[in-house]
Amino acid sequence: MKYVDEFRDRDKAAVLVREITRLADAIGTRRPLQIMEVCGGHTHAIFRYGIEGMLPEQIELVHGPGCPVCVLPMGRIDDCIAIASQPGVILTTFGDAMRVPGSRGSLLQAKANGADIRMVYSPTDALTIARRHPDREVVFFALGFETTMPSTALTVMEAERDGVGNFSVFCNHITIVPTIKAILDSPDLRIEGFLGPGHVSMVIGTAPYEFVARHYRKPMVVSGFEPLDVLQSVWMVLRQIADGRAEVENQYARVVATGGNAAALRAISAVYELREFFEWRGLGSIDYSGVRLRDAYARFDAERRFAVPGARIADPLSCQCGEVLKGVLKPHQCKVFGTACTPETPVGALMVSSEGACAAYYRYAAKAA
């Protein structure tokens, strides 16, 4: 397939791995160099192509918090189910949010219990359902980082313009920069460099990450999602380390412009405002890390339209996702890994999605044993 196969070329990958090994040897650390990929899309590519096993031992990839489905806290899932269970409501959601467990089950279970929950591929599909069912309340379960924020925002603006009164959004959009900062501020951090999220950066540009380089002196390379993109970005991080540099570099220049996407940014600032704090599964509450709809769009805000319990359900005490996310622990070193916490009955965020680091390790370890 054109524009795809070129980025999966085995010979080029071998060259990159050789260069990465050479640089890692030149840097010569006693313990493995930790590089965090922030985005779940990168984690997916790393597992999908077996990239981890191709890298030399000196490189350890830490799979960061960037799977927006994994980091949804149980309380928000409970709220979502509460909305979906109200009479007359059609709840629309992206497919992979269906299996995320709340404190009393997932959306998949709520659907089996009779809630009208439908899978959509974009918020505009949800708006179409609302137009088709004027007698029903159609709620879109909006989630994701800046990548999916603009499409939700534009859909809300369209609903406003066309006066679609039975459409609303349960807003769980989160923003990546405060989260990277929270990780950088943790005292036990050993991460030496970051692969920056390509699709988020397509929207916000590369400037918002400057603090990572300037203030924390860590290299950050905004990376694409094909396997050669990931390998080249790892190589670029290592080159910065070898040169003693800490900069924000853009490997994904074919998609990401330095200033981001102006139209998308306009839509974001028109529709959302920052929440003072937002709860993350595995990381706890992070200041200014989530957004909600502005007052001007209050009537499209499901949280104001429906009685939402809003209960805060703390992560189970035994769960050590936070330490795994920061690279302090390997998945199998967590207290509940493989016992209380398995892919069938996940306790923590990282076991929820097949992209979660723990789910991936579990599959390998359980079967290889």
Added chain:
Amino acid sequence: MRTVTLSHGGGGKAMKDLIDAVFVAAFDNPLLAALDDQARVPMSLLARYGDRLAFTTDSFVVDPLEFPGGDIGKLGVCGTVNDLAVGGAIPLYLSCAVIIEEGLPIDLLHRIARSMAAAAREAGVQVVTGDTKVVPRGACDRLFLTTTGIGVIRTGVELGAHRVQPGDAVLVNGVLGDHGSAILAARGDLALEAPIESDCAALHVLIDSLLRASPGTRFIRDATRGGVATVLNEIALAANCGIELDERAVPLREAVKGFCEILGLDPLYLANEGRLVAIVPAAEADRALAAMRAHPLGAGACRIGHVTDRRPRLVVMHTVLGGQRIVDMLVGDQLPRIC
């Protein structure tokens, strides 16, 4: 438009007329036309084909009922024929039980019955018994179909996952994921138009040539729900062996590749309805492939991997990039990813 009503399920004249006009007319054979409570088959006739009876059943609830490359009727016949054939059986007789939601257009029922009849004729099997129920709106989704099949296993043919051994070759008969992609696209809620047809086909003739060319064949299974990935995991578990795949050798249609790229799906888990996985001794692999390629349903046959004693019970993919990953059994359905 004439539709099926609850009176068609009442056991009276309306029901008899519907069954006669739709099913008896389409399937048209003396065993069925007798309309007894059972079809009667002489044992001596069965014994001519082999020494063991093969018996299987399958239900079909596909949505939509008609899709590019087939419909629920053809699916039922081919699926049941394949479930018999992968065990080395010669498929002979099928049953057809339908549960119909009131309001189903009778024309659609005619089309499905004729399609079943055509598929049965092509496969050389007869639909010899059946049942019709009509349920109120909402009690089922338009039409559910259950087909049961009887076949006879040839004397001397012995297939089973326990016979799989390290060194064996893993073969498939053509491009993967067509059926799953065609169904997803035909549902229409993806707003994606994909020129993909279901691969729905009866494989018993192909399997017959495969078994003649490779008498040592260990195991065959049709890779339906859960796709090739699921079948291989089942084999690895049952045989207590590892299976290693070469991603570059996995045959995929360009349109299916693109479809999966856009939706974040893995084609190895997509359903097929005319594709099989065969495990054959390495020494017979070339002959098995040549035999399959000589048949239209096996023209795209290829070797995608091998069985190993390393990492037992695990399916490992050597990726196109040169890395390795575990190909696991899914916990549930494959769900599209947002990121």
